[in-house]
Amino acid sequence: MNIAVIGATGLTGHQVVVQLILKGLVGPMDRLQLIGRPSAEARLRGLVADVRDAFFEAAPELDITLSADEIAAEVIVFAAGVTIPTDHRRPLTRDALAEANRPLFEQYAEAIARNGHGHELVIMVSNPVELGVAVFARHLGRERVFGMGAYQDTLRFRREIAGELGLARQRVEAYMLGEHGSGLVPAWSALRLHGFDQEETAQLRRRLRKGLCSADYPHALEAETGAVRELIVNDDLAGAFNRVATMSADLRVGLAPFATHYSGAKTAVATANATVDMLRVVLSGHQTVMAAQVALQGEWLGLDTVLGVPVQVGHQGWRQVSPLALDEDELSRLRQVGEEVSVKLREWERAA
Numbered sequence: 001m002n003i004a005v006i007g008a009t010g011l012t013g014h015q016v017v018v019q020l021i022l023k024g025l026v027g028p029m030d031r032l033q034l035i036g037r038p039s040a041e042a043r044l045r046g047l048v049a050d051v052r053d054a055f056f057e058a059a060p061e062l063d064i065t066l067s068a069d070e071i072a073a074e075v076i077v078f079a080a081g082v083t084i085p086t087d088h089r090r091p092l093t094r095d096a097l098a099e100a101n102r103p104l105f106e107q108y109a110e111a112i113a114r115n116g117h118g119h120e121l122v123i124m125v126s127n128p129v130e131l132g133v134a135v136f137a138r139h140l141g142r143e144r145v146f147g148m149g150a151y152q153d154t155l156r157f158r159r160e161i162a163g164e165l166g167l168a169r170q171r172v173e174a175y176m177l178g179e180h181g182s183g184l185v186p187a188w189s190a191l192r193l194h195g196f197d198q199e200e201t202a203q204l205r206r207r208l209r210k211g212l213c214s215a216d217y218p219h220a221l222e223a224e225t226g227a228v229r230e231l232i233v234n235d236d237l238a239g240a241f242n243r244v245a246t247m248s249a250d251l252r253v254g255l256a257p258f259a260t261h262y263s264g265a266k267t268a269v270a271t272a273n274a275t276v277d278m279l280r281v282v283l284s285g286h287q288t289v290m291a292a293q294v295a296l297q298g299e300w301l302g303l304d305t306v307l308g309v310p311v312q313v314g315h316q317g318w319r320q321v322s323p324l325a326l327d328e329d330e331l332s333r334l335r336q337v338g339e340e341v342s343v344k345l346r347e348w349e350r351a352a
């Protein structure tokens with residue numbers, strides 16, 4: 001197995017490399033290609049030395065690559081580029097992030113399309129994840145490109161629900177769809193709790209939602225984001241974490257990582273965990289349903305943009321959407337977020 005990590009010296013890329021080895025996804029018979037800019041060469045050599053030092057017998061072949069033209073892998077994790085600073089005094093809008101990372105997405109996608117074997121799968125970690133997926137899908141074909149944002153948001157949603165109910169996460173089937181960021185769409189009506197009947201599940205769902213309905217969720221998310229931001233700006237991180245802890249599970253999915261990011265700890269460990277888990281599922285050879293950002297062409301609800309939806313994945317990529325039975329409010333929010341993302345993608349593409 002050949003796996004490439006673009007941006008391997010970054011906080012997230014580095015974690016992906018370590019977790020791929022620790023979780024046994026790559027071993028001595030495999031090759032891990034660590035990709036960075038020429039200016040990152042020394043850092044990449046240091047990373048190789050450290051990883052060999054830690055995992056000598058278990059480590060895969062580790063290759064350093066400084067050119068996008070030399071990428072050769074079956075699965076490519078894209079974790080390079082600019083990220084939002086953890087210092088709230090240096091704010092960066094999503095538009096500015098898109099402007100900074102778009103040329104990088106284009107450069108790598110073009111090179112892989114030109115030199116690749118035509119079957120590489122790409123897991124997009126960098127933000128805005130919807131833009132990364134749109135650019136790579138345009139160059140490589142949309143079925144080979146997944147954004148991991150919706151997968152991570154879904155794992156978080158399941159963990160928040162499981163934690164609050166005192167259940168193992170495996171017993172919770174739930175999806176967080178939509179846009180990674182301000183356009184989250186919690187699919188509450190598709191919640192299944194294994195071992196509970198419909199009546200019990202409905203009762204527990206009411207408890208978890210704390211009175212917040214789907215129609216009010218976007219406003220609550222926006223208002224709570226403002227309130228948590230205010231605490232962060234006043235350097236009251238403890239207050240931010242305390243406030244998040246009082247929220248409903250669906251709001252915590254959006255706001256716990258926000259507080260974690262600005263605490264300075266960032267979210268690299270959990271992001272790498274979700275990325276490596278996604279990679280394991282994709283490579284398992286089984287057709288499995290997972291939430292991911294993909295470039296849709298009207299397969300579900302007429303959505304014609306990049307959005308987090310449940311898709312059937314396998315080692316050849318995603319083939320079809322696996323629709324959920326959502327209620328009217330959830331469906332209309334998903335369509336609305338789809339429209340909003342579509343507008344943003346057009347603006348970002350035009351600004352290039």
Ligand SMILES: NC(=O)c1ccc[n+]([C@@H]2O[C@H](COP(=O)([O-])OP(=O)(O)OC[C@H]3O[C@@H](n4cnc5c(N)ncnc54)[C@H](O)[C@@H]3O)[C@@H](O)[C@H]2O)c1
Pocket residue numbers: 006007008009010011012013035036037040079080081082083084104125126127128129148149152266267268271
């Ligand atoms: N989906 C998620 O939940 C999630 C979570 C964390 C980070 N991210 C995203 O992942 C990306 C990386 O975040 P990070 O915290 O690891 O950032 P980081 O600053 O630690 O790492 C960025 C890496 O990109 C590399 N890079 C920059 N320009 C490059 C180029 N032209 N060619 C090759 N490499 C280049 C840098 O050298 C560095 O290694 C960001 O876009 C961030 O928003 C997503």
